[in-house]
Amino acid sequence: MLLLLVFILGLAIGSFINVVVIRLSAGERLNGRSYCRNCRSTLFWYHNIPVFSFLCLGGRCAFCRQRISWQYPLVELTTGLVFVLGAYYMPADDWWWLLTYLVLAAWVVILFVFDFRFKVLPDIITLSGAVALFFLNLARGQSLISLLIAVLAGTGFFAVQYFISRGRWIGAGDIRLGALMGAALGWPQVAVAVVLAYWLGAVVGLALLFNKKYSLKSELAFGTFLTAATLAVFIWGEEMVSWYWRLVS
């Protein structure tokens, strides 16, 4: 029952995330009724039901029949499934954990879509997420010292690379994403997430290289790996850390 509720909540949040990404990238205001981006007709509430409306309308606008981007149902479904993952792995009735996870998941999906599509990580998203997650983690009893160390480490790690490479290896947005990662995970999990992201990036990069879909020159949006790794470490971080210690000891 909880899984179903959280899934529906995820669909609704995913629908809102689409609005945030599309309007923020177009420099529009976030409030106001939804409308078709082609014919500008105002949509009714029943055109806005996540996934369902897309399927009923055959993926087209109800007024002008212009094709609607697959991004809409895809982001809605993904958010729903990512939310369910958290409800499934919630430590015994730890509702603060679940709330923190859901906030992190929503921010991760927004940043993932932004970085994947536009190769930017908007400051307003990374910084608001970092602040929200920092206080949520404090509220659920995480150590202040651990969070501060993690924020400094996350920010510092990317800032050093940014300044050494004069912004060629990574973007300034990654520095602020480092702060969000630290605030979400604490120390030492933030380091685990960074290592995991580099591994993910390497594996996916090689796979794409062999499929000749990417030339060596084209850069992968590294933020997508960092955000995905952050979510995975939030759920499985302790297992990963203890697994690693068994491996090296």
Ligand SMILES: [Zn+2]
């Ligand atoms: Zn239309």
